[in-house]
Amino acid sequence: MAKKTALIQGNEACAHAAIYAGCTFFAGYPITPSSEIAEVLSKELPKIGGKFIQMEDEIAAMAAIIGASLCGHKVMDASSGPGMSLKQELIGYACIAEIPCVIVNVMRGGPSTGMPTGPSQSDVMQARWGTHGDHATIAVAPASCQEIFSETVRAFNLAETYRMPVQILMDEIVAHMREKIVFPEPGELEILNRQLPAVSPADYKPFDTSFGDVPPLAAMGSNYRYHVTGLNKAPDGFPTTTAELVDAEERRQLRKVEANASAIEKNEEYLVDDAEIIILAFGITSRSARFAVDNLRKEGVRAGLFRPITLWPFPEKRVAGLAGQVKAIIVPEMNLGQLIHEVERVVKGSCKLAGLGRVDGEPITPYQIIDKVKEVL
Amino acid sequence: MSQRYEIRFSGAGGQGLITAGIILAEAAAIIEGKHAVQSQSYGPEARGGASKSEVIIADSPIDYPKATQVNACLALTQEAADKYAHGIIDQGVLLIDSDLVKNPPQGNFTLYRLPIIHTAKVEIGREIVANVVALGAMVALTGVVSFKSGEQAVLARVPSAFKELNQKAYRVGFEKMKEIL
Structure with a gap:
């Protein structure tokens, strides 16, 4: 039988992918340009026995998915800039308490309310450092409706595997444009689940590192009882200020x-x-860049595209390697210079580096990139 | 880069032009198996204002999903014509609503006029199907998908109670355009 295809929006693909990945709980507060994710899940989750809750605000939504995840559900929340700012405290909580969750940020301009209906890529650094304190970050940035599907599934896998929040960064264009997608059959994409405890409830500790750097996570409401806190914690989950324990945990x-x-x-x-010359671009901007590369090649300019799908961790080894073999790297992004700082950190002056920012609510066009390449070479 | 065919539908918010773009993209991508991307720009208002919906159709995967050099443009209102009927290539085409766009933009493209809103209101009996009349006309004008694919996509999109109405709107739009071509 032919696989199911449809012409759907990126946001819709994200919602359907969440269900494919095993998401059974979504809490959110609608916000442009992410609202279709909540809209689709409000219809689809009840059909599979899952729960959709529209909370009173974005903070509560984040709190709700943390709670549901601790009860053993795969969970998601979706928002945009202003909502993401509100969630930062609880994202930090999910980091330190090591609670798997997927948070979609369909980026809009800012700061504050910014431009709700315009595309932006200005939350690159917020995704990395939005919540305070040292913490690891995983953030993916898909560029097509099909890839939104597969990266959403992968985001759930990463969250469950590493027991931490994972962010999906999209922009208004990839979120709202419609493309044909081919729905993967059940079993076609890998689905990973969190590791559950192999010890009895009496022996269980939520941060027991004898099982590795990612300790098994028991579901609250099962027979396992444990303590969860935002404070630095000991293996049993209770707060500690013991220097070596805190240091080891961090x-x-x-x-x-x-x-x-x-x-x-x-x-x-x-x-x-x-x-x-390499154009390093992600999300919608990478599609302008690919168009630019093809046109530049026709003119005899040896241009290439490097597209990080994972923004965090940043692919520093590969970018450093590429910097050693090219004259220049161009970093177009719909902000006034964020990812370029990370590129600069790893390139360490080994090639020319130039940014191209745009924040007027319009995408960076292929022709802007072509002009920039010619200016730099 | 593949050969791209770029179509822009523009008008007032609420006229259903985003839907017209989606139907065209479905006809191309789902029914004819080509590559298609539909995108839109919109403001904070739900109705009124100028809105546009763009469809890129190609034989191979599409990188940049927005229009770069428009092959065919539709403008249903003067505001939309002023704001969005630009970037049309030489030998491109612009279709305007002859009653509502009094000052069409000038350029090296061919200008066509049809009373689209009037046709929907008077001949079909419902102004709400003006977008489907426009879609039929644009399919006739561009030939980017076949008449049949377009019709099939229209019928797949609309609720069963409105299939006949929309089918008629699509046919009349297509035929009226054919008459003036």
């Missing part, structure tokens, strides 16, 4: 991502092998 929480970076990172490369 380092472990960074290490679980750093040590697995190569398994988490995902990039796309297009015509980079002989490139003299």
Whole structure:
């Protein structure tokens, strides 16, 4: 039988992918340009016995998914800039208490209410450092409706595997544009679940590192009882100020991502092998960049595209390697210079580096990129 | 880069032009198996204002999903014509509502006029199907999908009670355009 296809929006693809990944709980507060995710899940989750709750605000929505995740559900929340700002305290809570959850941020301009209906990519650094304190971050940035589906599934897998929040960063264009997608059959995409305790309730500790850097997580409401806090914690979940325990816990929480970076990172490369100039772009901007690369090649300019699909952890080894073989890297992004700082950090002056920012609510066009490339070369 | 065909539907918010774009993209991508992307720009208002919906159709995957050089443009209101009927290539086409767009933009494209809103209101009997009349006319004008694919996509989109109405709107739009081509 032919696979099911449909012409759907990125936001709709994200919602359907959440269900495919096993999401059974969504809490949110509608906000443009993310609202279709909530809209679709409000219809679809009840059909599979899941729960959709529209909360009183974005903070409560984040709190609700944390609670549901601790009860053993795969959970998601979706928002945009102003809502993401409100959620930061609880994102930090999910980091330190190591609670799997997926948070979609369909970015809009800002700060504050900004431009709700315009596209933006200005939350790159908020995704990394929006909540305070040292913490690891995983954030993915898909660029097509089909990829929104597969990356949403992967975001759930990463959240469950590493027991932490994972953010999906989209922009208004990829979220609202419609493309044909082919729905994967059940079992076609890998689905990963969190590790459950193998010990008896009496022996269970929620942060027991004898099982590795990602301790098994028991579901509240099952026979396992444990303590959860936003304070630095001991293996049994209760607060501690013991120096060596705090230090070890802080380092472990960074290490679980750093040590697995190569398994988490995902990039796309297009015509980079002989490139003299590389355009490094993500999300919708990468599609302008690909158009630009094709046009530049026709003019004899050896241009290539490097597209990080995982923004965090940033693919630093590969970018550093590419910097050594090209004359220049151009970083177009719909903000006034965020990802370029990360590129600059890893390139360390080994090639020319130029940014191209746009924040007027319009996408960066292929022709802007072409002009920039010619200016730099 | 594949050969792109770029179509822009523009008018007032609430006229159903985003739906017209979606139907065209479905005809191309789902029924004819081509590649298609539909996108839109919209303001904070739910009704009124100028809105546009763009459809890119190609034989291979589409990178940039927005219009770069418009092959065919539709403008149902003067405001939309002023704001969005630009970037049309030489040898491109612009279709305007002859009653509502009194000052069409100038350019090296071919201008066509049809009383689209009037046709929907008087000949079909419901102004609400003006978007489907316009879709029929744009399919006739561009030939980017077949008449049949467009019709099939219209019928797949609309609720059963309105199938006949929309089918008629699509046919009349298509035929009226054919008459002046």
